[in-house]
Amino acid sequence: DAGVIQSPRHEVTEMGQEVTLRCKPISGHNSLFWYRQTMMRGLELLIYFNNNVPIDDSGMPEDRFSAKMPNASFSTLKIQPSEPRDSAVYFCASGGTVRGNQPQHFGDGTRLSIL
Amino acid sequence: TQLLEQSPQFLSIQEGENLTVYCNSSSVFSSLQWYRQEPGEGPVLLVTVVTGGEVKKLKRLTFQFGDARKDSSLHITAAQPGDTGLYLCAGALTDSWGKLQFGAGTQVVVTP
Numbered sequence: 001d002a003g004v005i006q007s008p009r010h011e012v013t014e015m016g017q018e019v020t021l022r023c024k025p026i027s028g029h030n031s032l033f034w035y036r037q038t039m040m041r042g043l044e045l046l047i048y049f050n051n052n053v054p055i056d057d058s059g060m061p062e063d064r065f066s067a068k069m070p071n072a073s074f075s076t077l078k079i080q081p082s083e084p085r086d087s088a089v090y091f092c093a094s095g096g097t098v099r100g101n102q103p104q105h106f107g108d109g110t111r112l113s114i115l
Numbered sequence: 116t117q118l119l120e121q122s123p124q125f126l127s128i129q130e131g132e133n134l135t136v137y138c139n140s141s142s143v144f145s146s147l148q149w150y151r152q153e154p155g156e157g158p159v160l161l162v163t164v165v166t167g168g169e170v171k172k173l174k175r176l177t178f179q180f181g182d183a184r185k186d187s188s189l190h191i192t193a194a195q196p197g198d199t200g201l202y203l204c205a206g207a208l209t210d211s212w213g214k215l216q217f218g219a220g221t222q223v224v225v226t227p
Contacts, residue, residue, distance in 0.1 A: 004157070031213050042117070042217060042218070042219040042220060043158070043203065043217040043220075044217075045214060045215070045217075048213070048214060050213070055214075056214060091157050091158075093157070095213055102213060103148065103160040103163060104160070104213075104215065105160075106157025106158050106159070107157050108155065108156050108157050109155075109156075109157055
């Protein structure tokens with residue numbers, strides 16, 4: 001079975017540029033989560049969706065960050081304009097139900113470097 | 116400030132030794148999950164514990180959920196190099212809509 005698919009795997013761009021990260025969740029999963037991981041702050045939840053609707057975006061650091069889920073099989077996380085401090089590994093995860101004891105299945109992440 | 120505090124932050128041991136990783140909080144969780152993450156990959160679920168006092172075993176790994184559902188531990192017996200990785204605990208607060216609070220992680224290195 002295909003797991004969570006993220007693209008691109010690596011992105012290097014100059015500050016000020018727009019960055020778009022993409023995620024395809026596991027088919028049939030109805031919750032989707034975007035995380036950011038850094039050495040300093042660990043794994044941070046940015047936003048999550050249930051049935052394509054954003055439930056909690058309190059982790060989104062600034063208005064420069066936005067996320068969409070236009071349908072059950074696709075989500076994007078956009079940073080515009082990007083800054084060097086946005087450099088991190090960004091993970092997408094999906095889950096079967098929005099219940100606390102259900103596992104989250106993670107993609108392999110996008111390693112983002114802003115120069 | 117992390118809601119879940121993991122200790123130690125880093126652990127380096129020889130193959131065959133035992134190790135324990137701790138995950139502590141002042142909050143009560145409806146469930147707690149343990150993940151392992153290897154370089155260049157996303158975290159992978161190892162186990163979910165739900166009941167206070169629950170103990171689950173996964174081969175050489177033993178997971179325990181505290182009686183008050185505020186803490187958990189992971190014990191590895193006779194560690195092997197394949198156990199090397201970042202171990203993350205993640206707790207779900209009641210009515211959290213599936214939102215998990217992750218600890219900062221414990222980096223475990225097992226050398227042959």
